[in-house]
Amino acid sequence: MQNKGLIRAFAILLALVCVYQLAFTYVARKVERDAREYAQGDKMKELFYLDSISGETVYNFLGMKKYTYKDVKALEMNLGLDLKGGMNVTMEVSVVDLIKSLSNYSTDTTFNAAIARATQLQRDSQDDFVTLFGRAFNEIDPNARLAAIFNTLELKEKVKYNSTNSEVLQVIREETDAAIDNSFNIIRTRIDRFGVAQPNVQPLQTRGRILVELPGVDNPERVRKLLQGTATLEFWETYENNEVYPVLMQINQKVKEVQSLTAQEPAEIAAEATDTTATDEDSLLGELQSGEADSTAVDNLADMKKEFPLFSVLTPSTTPDGQLYPGPVVGTAHFKDTATVNSYLALPQVKAVVPRNLAFKWTSKAIDEGENFYRLIAIKVTSRDGRAPLDGDAIVDARQDYEQFGSRPEVSMTMNSEGAKTWARLTKENIGKSIAIVLDGYVRSYPTVNSEITGGRSSITGLESVEEAKDLANILKSGKMPAPAHIIQEEVVGPSLGKEAINSGMWSFAIAFLLVLGYMLFFYSKKAGLAANLALLANLFFIIGVLASIGAVLTLPGIAGIVLTIGMSVDANVLIYERVQEEIKAGKGLKLAIADGYKNAYSAIIDGQVTTLLTGIVLYLFGSGPIKGFATTLIIGIFTSLFSAIFLTRLIFERKLDKNKSITFTSKMTDGWLRNTNIKFLEKRKVAYIVSGALIIISLLSIFTRGFNYGIDFKGGRTYVVRFDQDVKVAEVGDALAAVYGGAPEVKTFGGNNQVKITTLYKIDEMTDDVDAEVEQLLLDGLKKAGYIGSEVSMQDFDTNYRMSSQKVGPTISDDIKKDAMIAITFALIIIFLYILLRFRNWQYGLGAVGALAHDSIIVLGIFSLFKGLLPFSLEIDQAFIAAILTVVGYSINDTVVVYDRIREYLHIHPKRNRELNIDEAMNSTLRRTFSTSLSTFVVLLAIFLFGGTSIQGFTFALLVGILVGTYSSIFIATPIVYDTQRQVSKVAEKKK
Structure with missing residues (x-):
């Protein structure tokens, strides 16, 4: 080599x-x-x-x-929600509200009819809402003019009275895009402050949708309130540091007095004064606990915390020699100490000494990202009602620009007439001081006023980067508009279910892996089998290492993907070993047999893995969440499997050959298994056609009569998996919930008699902030009435101890999921057909492959339809099922390509021999490989099915059925179709002659 x-x-x-x-x-x-x-x-x-x-x-x-x-x-390595517990939501910025706001809530009948029509069209369209609105407006009244509606005071610089409808739509699109970008930034900032380890916030492909993943959170209602609140933009006057420092000294004295009276630690005061989950601890805790800190240092630290409790957690804004810095910053604190500072400021004794016109707000960004220190800004409250003197409604436009005589970034903003007057007054009264720009209660910027600004046009300078300037411009530009972001899809997984998923996933993984290792040793002898097993172990290590390297999230389907990859990676070793054995039986020496065996196996290995890779890529592109995790592990596994099977085993064999050691590729018990068979496959093709035709007819009849058990991915709704302390009667739970919901939800046992899955469509179309909490409270009330949960159980207790998981899918996103699923399946079949056509240069091979794939898919769908409600596990049609179908497609085509590859080889070697004989012999020669690969993969999936947990049983059942049907179809459907179509083409060609 x-x-x-x-x-x-x-x-x-x-x-x-x-x-x-x-x-x-x-x-x-x-x-x-x-x-x-x-x-x-x-x-x-x-x-x-x-x-x-x-x-x-x-x-x-x-x-x-x-x-x-x-x-x-x-x-x-990140663990997914199904392994760690937590919350996953898809949010959608309400473009409807944005457009209404831009029109100043116009009452024009055509405008409002167009909004209603566009909302209706959005359910069945992939176009953005602005496009649909423009189309609907034109349909309702082709002569109506958008300029008459959007020529408002705020948009008068962009929308003229004679602007065309297309020009107005472009302005609306620009404004909504800016608002969407701003909403993303706001949500990301809120999540950063939430204190979740390894959060994931990213915009999705559909414009205006945002994915938020929060591992480990146990308070869904708090998350919903945090995410769905409308942003509040305010402009505040500030105090100078030297004006506030005496007040800080008074606060410190009051906190000292409170601590001396109650003998409480700062953390205990924090727990009483605030409901935040943040905690307080000094940076020397590790040393104090280990006893390694110097006793003098400990005494000095204790004395300082006792004498200066406030300044031990809030560093005053002073120079090294003790002089106060100018500006509104009064101190800095580490992120873990901000809760303690807040708790001190919230004490009644402290509030008594703080002037009513003084408030404190933290900056939203840390001074140094590595250290996480935040500034505390002194805010001047001048109104009696505590409102800011100027808010986001005053902003007409804002954009990122550059200073006139330099390259430093700045933000140029324009205000309406009323805002310009207020801004002129504020800037005149605060020359040399700062104006704080506050978003959601946190200071985003505090520029210094250089002079009075009239006319409503001004610039904000002193920004650190272009990115900061762009973010601030987006905030100012869209801060005036009500841009609520609604949760349209949600999944909550309880921590106990996450632990169970890890345990079941690891058990299934270990059992499946040991079975594969044992099979390879048994079937291919200790020497060749051991080399394959070493490659499998290396493959496993590489998969997990690469997943960690790219920051991928490991999910339960991801573990299934790893295990399935291990099972399928056996195929490459099997192909090589079978080829080597053929070369040895042909009389070649061991060294040459190994070299030729590897060379002759490459074509089938690469063709088979590429087709599986293509389906993995389709899954990755069109899947989301756990399905994307499954696709990621599958794609990575294909590459690591090829490297391990082809190169690492070859290195092992080369080393043994260099030392003149013998290598055997089969054991005595398995040497003759399925070798030299002479099955007339093509003679039996008509029987296979009848059997398959009957199965397809039965499947189609069931599909059109019984239908499917659609998951909420495809029909929308809310589903809850609830575990009780005792076995429950489904009918009693259903009746109790029907009383509170006004209609019977779907209730069925899920995994055990003490666990149920509840699905309801109650208020699924409503997008108010409180609707999710209302539905969950009614769920809890209904379960209490049924007598399965005690009356004293709170919602927090229910979330922690009873709710294993929950999921919400809005009707809009469920339509999108269905469309994406259909696109994914269609696209996978097309690219597989094109690849087969390219590789084999014969359309009959592509037709046979796609025909077999359609056969496999219909039968798997038929089984899910026939047996729905009859088996003790879920047979829902959801995103996971689509992933299973596509995986079956990948596996089946892999099997088919191996057979095709051998047929092509036999036709090339024996061009004058009868085609039927060539094809039969080619298929017989692949039986050992087909048996080994199918058995090992089936055993792996069976282990996942039995030990992998309730949540993926339907997924693995589809794969199990698909493996059996796919193995059958590659021999009895795909190849006979090729044979019959080629024969018909030959007959037509002969008639023409």
């Missing part, structure tokens, strides 16, 4: 990269284990411990680079 050194070097480098990346996960787990041991079950103490060492070095990579706990936590 050429380039052995290069391959060996690449394998070593890949292994080192995997070790390096996985080390972050190992270190993070070790630190968290130490925290649990220290806390002894006290969650607050555990949080204190982790907060205290967040900035301390816990990992030193080869003495070259140091990583803090916060760093390793950010780089560890």
